[in-house]
Amino acid sequence: MWHFFNQAEYSIAGDSPAGPEIEFRGQNVSGLIEKQTDEGGHFILLLAGGSPVGAYVLEATGAKSIPISDFSSIAYSDRQRLHPVKLTDPVGRMVWLALESKPKGKLFLASDNDWQNKVTDWKASRWTGLVEVKAGIYQGFAFFWQGEALMADVVLYTPEGFATGLSSLGQIEAANREITLYEPEKASSAFQCFVLRQGAVRWSHKILSRYQELVGKNLLQVMNSEVNHSIQPWNWNLALAGNTLVDRHFFPQLQLATYAYRTLFMGIGAQMSFMIGNHLAQRIFSDTFKMILPDETAALQAQRLIPAAFTN
Amino acid sequence: MSKTNRPTPRFSPVRVVQISAAISLILLAVFAWVYFAAPIPDDYWNDKATDFLVILASAGAALAGTWVARLFEKDEAPWRIWWAFAIGFWCWLAGEISGLVYDAIYWETQYPDLTLIDLFWILGYLFLGLSLYYQYRLIFGRQNKRGTRYYLALVALALLLIAILTNLAVSTGLGEGYAWIVLFITILYPVFDLAEGVGAIRLSLLFGRGQWSRPWWGLILFALSDSINSFYWLGGYRWLSEGMQTVFNVITNITYPAAYLVAGLALLTNYYMIKHGKAVGLTKPTKKFNENIKNI
Numbered sequence: 001m002w003h004f005f006n007q008a009e010y011s012i013a014g015d016s017p018a019g020p021e022i023e024f025r026g027q028n029v030s031g032l033i034e035k036q037t038d039e040g041g042h043f044i045l046l047l048a049g050g051s052p053v054g055a056y057v058l059e060a061t062g063a064k065s066i067p068i069s070d071f072s073s074i075a076y077s078d079r080q081r082l083h084p085v086k087l088t089d090p091v092g093r094m095v096w097l098a099l100e101s102k103p104k105g106k107l108f109l110a111s112d113n114d115w116q117n118k119v120t121d122w123k124a125s126r127w128t129g130l131v132e133v134k135a136g137i138y139q140g141f142a143f144f145w146q147g148e149a150l151m152a153d154v155v156l157y158t159p160e161g162f163a164t165g166l167s168s169l170g171q172i173e174a175a176n177r178e179i180t181l182y183e184p185e186k187a188s189s190a191f192q193c194f195v196l197r198q199g200a201v202r203w204s205h206k207i208l209s210r211y212q213e214l215v216g217k218n219l220l221q222v223m224n225s226e227v228n229h230s231i232q233p234w235n236w237n238l239a240l241a242g243n244t245l246v247d248r249h250f251f252p253q254l255q256l257a258t259y260a261y262r263t264l265f266m267g268i269g270a271q272m273s274f275m276i277g278n279h280l281a282q283r284i285f286s287d288t289f290k291m292i293l294p295d296e297t298a299a300l301q302a303q304r305l306i307p308a309a310f311t312n
Numbered sequence: 313m314s315k316t317n318r319p320t321p322r323f324s325p326v327r328v329v330q331i332s333a334a335i336s337l338i339l340l341a342v343f344a345w346v347y348f349a350a351p352i353p354d355d356y357w358n359d360k361a362t363d364f365l366v367i368l369a370s371a372g373a374a375l376a377g378t379w380v381a382r383l384f385e386k387d388e389a390p391w392r393i394w395w396a397f398a399i400g401f402w403c404w405l406a407g408e409i410s411g412l413v414y415d416a417i418y419w420e421t422q423y424p425d426l427t428l429i430d431l432f433w434i435l436g437y438l439f440l441g442l443s444l445y446y447q448y449r450l451i452f453g454r455q456n457k458r459g460t461r462y463y464l465a466l467v468a469l470a471l472l473l474i475a476i477l478t479n480l481a482v483s484t485g486l487g488e489g490y491a492w493i494v495l496f497i498t499i500l501y502p503v504f505d506l507a508e509g510v511g512a513i514r515l516s517l518l519f520g521r522g523q524w525s526r527p528w529w530g531l532i533l534f535a536l537s538d539s540i541n542s543f544y545w546l547g548g549y550r551w552l553s554e555g556m557q558t559v560f561n562v563i564t565n566i567t568y569p570a571a572y573l574v575a576g577l578a579l580l581t582n583y584y585m586i587k588h589g590k591a592v593g594l595t596k597p598t599k600k601f602n603e604n605i606k607n608i
Contacts, residue, residue, distance in 0.1 A: 214450060215524060216390045218383055218586045275585075277520025280451070 002034050002083040003042065003058055004095060005157045007137045020084035021072070025050045030092035030250050034083040035074055045071045046099065048092055048252035056099050063099040089237050089250035090152045091162050093194070094130070094141035096250075100190040101130050101182035109177045112170065118179070119166070123147040130182035136174035142166065145198050146293060152248055153194075193257050196303060199296030200261040201245050204268065206288035208243035211272055214284075217242075219275060227267035236260050240268075258303040269310030282311040325584035332372075332580055336573040339365055343569050348562075356419055360412065367408045369572035373530065374401040376579035380527075383586045393446040397527065400439035401575070407432035425491040434497075437504040438467060440531060444511045451518065470507065474500050502542035509535020523582065530575025533567045540564035 024031040028050035035043045042058040045068065055071035056063040087095065109115050121127075126147035133140040133156075140156035142149050151165040158171055184191040212220040224240035231238065237249035238260060245264070251257035272281035285307035289297065300306065343365045345351065352358040377398030384391035410428040423429075445463045478496040481487055487495040512531035519525030540560050543549075552560060 213389050216384050216388045216586070222585060273520075273522065275522055276524045277518070277522025279520045280518055280522065 003044065004032055004034065004083075004098075005085050005139055007159065008083075008085040008157060020082070021045065021047070021052075024084075024086070030087045030089050032085050032087060032092070032095055033071075034085075035071070036081045036083075037074060038081075041074070043071055043074055044099065046092065046096055048096075048250040049089070051252050053092075053096055053250075053252040054099065062101075062103050065100075088155075088162050089248050090164055091141075091155045091157075092250040093190075094143065094153065094155050096190040097130050097143060097184065097194060098132060098141060098182060100188035101184045104129070104181045104183045107179040107181070109179060111175060112172075115169065115177060128184070130184060132180040132182065133169060133172070133177055134180070135172045135177040138172045138174065140169055140172070142169065143194065145194075146295075150198070150201065152246075189254055192254050192299065193251055195295055195299040196254065196257055196261070196305075197247055199292055199300045200264070200305070201247055202292045202296055203288060203300065204240070204245040204264070205243055206291050207268060207272075207284055208240065208245075210284045210288060211276070212243050214276060214280075223268070223271040223275070226271050227264065230267045231260075231263055234260065234263070238264060240264075254303070258305065261303075261305055262309070265305065265310045273311055278311050282307065285310055325588060329577065329581050329584065333577055336369075336577060339369060340566065340570060340573065344562075344566055347565055356415075359415065363408065363412050363415070366569050366572070367405065367412065369569045369576065370401065370405040370408050373572045373576035373579065374398060374405045376576045376583060377401045377527070379583045380579050380586065383583065389446075389450050393443050393450065396439045396443035396446060400436045400443060401572075403432045403436035403439060407436060425494050426497075430497050434500065434504075437508065441467070441504070441508055441511075444508060444515065444528075444531075447515060448511070470503065471500075474503055477503075498545065501538060502545075505535045505538040505542070509539070523578075523585065526578030527575050527582065529578065530571045533571035533574055537564045537567040537571060 020031070020033050024033075024047045029047075030049055031047050033045045033047075035045075037043075043066070044056045044058065044063065046053045046056075052068045055066050055068045057066050058064075107118070109118065115133075122131075122144045124147065127144050128146055129144060131142045131144065133142070138156060138158060140154070142154040145153070149166055154164060154166045154168060156163045156168045156171065158168075163171060184194070208220060208224075211223070220243065224242075228239050237247075239246050249260065251260065269281060269285065272284065276284075289300075289307050292300075343362055346358060346361045346365070350358045352361060377394065377400075381391065381394035381398045384394060407429050410432055414423055414427055414429060418424075442460070442463055445466075449458065474496060477499050478492060481495055481499065482492065487498065490498075508531050512528040512535065515528050516525045516532060519528075541564055543560075549557065
């Protein structure tokens with residue numbers, strides 16, 4: 001029995017024991033590799049865009065981080081003891097959060113209605129935490145951030161592949177759902193990256209919406225197209241679409257995420273200053289910065305992602 | 313209107329803007345030559361030649377304003393700003409054409425007290441003022457519910473103030489021999505000029521050197537041109553040396569058509585940027601962006 005996406009299959013080319021890891025690295029894709037030893041040890045390696053993010057040993061109280069090199073040296077008897085899964089970036093991010101959070105309890109919900117009621121409760125109480133849903137062959141994760149769950153932060157494994165968005169959880173056909181609630185480790189890189197991403201997404205949404213109000217949809221589209229073009233060389237799975245930052249990239253380190261968001265905000269700032277002038281651009285950056293959640297503000301400030309940094 | 317595939321422009325927008333700028337400079341040079349050198353022996357035709365050049369400039373600005381306004385959908389806030397702006401310029405174009413017609417009719421005699429020219433000019437001021445008001449409201453006053461009625465109340469207040477000033481002028485003997493309405497309009501122009509000029513300057517400072525502010529530069533030039541005329545009307549001409557009179561004459565007469573041309577060119581550039589985006593090569597902040605990104 002595997003911990004993540006038990007039914008997902010991935011065929012490994014070649015006989016090398018390090019096969020899937022090398023393949024994931026070579027293809028620059030995100031993925032996870034679970035390994036079980038004859039002694040009952042259960043280990044996991046997570047990769048983001050081909051780069052190892054962390055290795056973990058599964059224990060009764062949750063996942064514990066181990067050196068990445070230890071994972072490679074762990075022997076296993078046959079291929080049946082290896083479970084590689086290619087992941088999309090949003091799924092990788094959720095798996096990372098699950099591995100770096102503490103399980104806090106389980107629930108059993110008998111119907112979709114019960115699930116919907118639970119979601120309503122979480123929204124109303126502005127709850128923050130990760131939810132793992134298991135039902136038959138389905139396994140999904142949803143991260144609720146102060147009661148909200150972004151589309152990219154809800155992922156579901158289905159026999160047809162991975163789906164995203166809260167509505168995707170409605171695809172679960174099995175009646176009984178096993179819910180595991182996780183409490184995020186505030187100091188973990190996974191959680192810090194998550195909060196930084198929420199901050200970047202919310203702040204950019206406020207900036208883009210205000211800019212659109214001032215100059216209209218067409219000029220917003222011009223700016224989006226310019227900024228998207230300017231960040232192309234980095235191959236980030238980031239794009240401005242309408243008044244939203246669509247962030248589907250799995251950054252394995254906080255510094256890498258910071259660099260990407262800084263580049264993106266600089267592009268937005270340069271374009272806005274050109275069109276509406278530096279003074280007004282600065283004002284929009286500052287005004288909207290006050291409109292995001294305090295935790296997000298703190299995360300952005302800690303990385304020096306502040307209004308003054310993005311306008312001339 | 314979120315088109316992912318923008319239409320490819322038939323002509324290179326950069327070239328169109330460059331050619332338009334070159335034509336504008338030529339137009340301005342010809343205007344200055346005709347106005348100051350008076351090469352046509354007949355005064356009337358000399359005057360009509362300059363009028364015609366001003367009509368060309370104002371038609372260009374009105375057309376470009378309409379092109380920009382048409383790019384917005386009705387539910388977008390800039391829609392009303394740029395339609396008001398464009399209508400204002402169409403009114404002034406109508407005023408310029410009316411001036412040509414009135415000259416043809418009344419060249420040898422005096423204009424009537426109230427003319428269509430005045431009507432179109434005042435309407436132009438009202439629409440351009442409305443455009444400024446909408447722009448300010450979009451920047452500063454999104455939360456309050458003040459609508460167009462608030463603007464109309466402001467206009468009514470301004471008209472009342474001008475009426476009081478007119479009565480004051482009449483009581484002190486200023487403008488003796490002129491009808492009340494003539495004095496009223498004579499005072500109205502500099503007041504509106506001043507109000508819109510100050511509004512446009514403030515907006516321009518707020519936008520900095522942003523491309524979006526440039527159509528407003530036209531209003532600033534109009535205010536400059538008209539403020540010199542107002543200064544003359546108040547008797548300032550007598551206080552100037554002959555040399556300064558020439559300088560002021562050149563400024564007031566050249567800035568007038570230049571105001572239309574500046575607004576028109578800025579609107580034309582904005583039109584291409586909105587319609588075709590980066591493909592047209594009119595956006596250029598990437599250089600600064602590339603410099604900044606190296607320093608991260």
